Amino acid sequence: MLEHGGNLRDAVRHFGRPLEDWLDLSTGINPHFYPAPPLADHAWHRLPEYSDALVQAAQSYYGAPRMLAVAGSQAVIQALPRLRRTARVLVSAPSYAEHAYQWRQAGHAVTECAYAGLDAAVGQADVVVLCNPNNPTGESISPTQLLRWATQLAARGGWLVVDEAFADTVSDISVTAHAEQPGLIVLRSVGKFFGLAGIRLGFVAAEENFLAQLANYLGPWSVSGPAQQIATAALTDQMWQSQMVQRLQQEGDRLHQLLKAHGMHTSGTDLFQWCSHHELDGQSEQLWQFMAERGIWLRWFAQGHHRPHGLRFGLPGSEAGWLRLENGLGEWCELKTVDHSPQRHRDTE
Structure with a gap:
């Protein structure tokens, strides 16, 4: 079978972090799911x-x-x-x-x-x-x-x-x-x-x-x-639908702007954003690994014939999730700045 997002048990196996300690952004599924009503017998x-x-x-x-x-x-x-x-x-x-x-x-x-x-x-x-x-x-x-x-x-x-x-x-x-x-x-x-x-x-x-x-x-x-x-x-449920469309449009734009603020040019929908391997300076796998080590599970698309190569970001489902993603991206940008600083290059010559 092909690999898909939402495979959190793979994340647990590979990174040794408990299932409940992950922020799963690997799918394009709305994190604010419709509240299921009581079911008839x-x-x-x-x-x-x-x-x-x-x-x-x-x-x-x-x-x-x-x-x-x-x-x-x-x-x-x-x-x-x-x-x-x-x-x-x-x-x-x-x-x-x-x-x-x-x-x-x-x-x-x-x-x-x-x-x-x-x-x-x-x-x-x-x-x-x-x-x-x-x-x-x-x-x-x-x-x-x-x-x-x-x-x-x-x-x-x-x-x-x-x-x-x-x-x-x-x-x-x-x-x-x-x-x-x-x-x-x-x-x-x-x-x-x-x-x-x-x-x-x-x-x-x-x-x-x-x-x-x-x-x-x-x-x-x-x-x-x-x-x-x-x-x-x-x-x-037309009221729920109308309110959710508005909410997802706002959150989709929020995710786009958050990634843009951290130097990523993305495209996507209201439910996910896509950043190509090229836009990530050839470091899509490194960023995926970096975020996974911090309990943030993204969907990485490895290079392949006619396959996308890059990262997909889903929507966080809470303010805590948004903060966790923002902090992870901030740490990544700091690491990249250090790695590419003139002083570091002089120190390693």
Whole structure:
């Protein structure tokens, strides 16, 4: 399996610090998670039948004409490559690594392409897969461009797969409202914005016939009863959603400004910031190690073919966490200043 953020037990093993003594900034999950309501007894006792209330809540929240609830968008990322014959698949890069990985695992011919080159390459692909906004760089593509690509691909029986896992605070870039357009498949997740990654729930917006095919492939009872009840409450709580969008936009800007104040030029979303290896003067691994030794767990992306190379910073969930991050960055900058000071160079000559 590929490595992902949130792997705190790896941090414990490698650095010998107790689990409860870590500040986990390695994911893009909202640290201010939706407060799960008390659950009805039948959520635990009965087989989880298909919930019309859940799907209607999702369609209203995401602005989609039709949706299918699934056990996390990861389930769909794994299923899609197995619902097509061998195809030429174009995946944006750098991006969420599971997309290219799963299409390759299913035997498809996968080409990875930078965002800037996608438009020129779409004509040579049967399937195009991208994240919008992108994880981990935060890049985005306009809905107009995406719909044009979807039309091109559909004309030859192709798909455009758009992963909108981080689009909740930037809804103007979403194409869920157009998901009945042939060839367009949109993935959404309640794990990121709502901070409910543990319930493993996501949604797919697409044509009715495709959703029926996907539902048949995934089988019955794919979404647990507790997940359905919690998500229905979250998706219909408009006051919480509005307040959280505002809060995350403020905290996303706060994180951007904090990193900028410590000499880092970043990009990202309201839920994370990305700093490339180049912007870190080639010291992304050193900074990751330095912060980990202080109990701050970041997501380091090692160099690889078509892979991002750098660090992703998630949002701290408390003022104590913000202070801890600020102090860690301050110590790093002091260390770099000492290492590059003229006096130090004279002393080591």
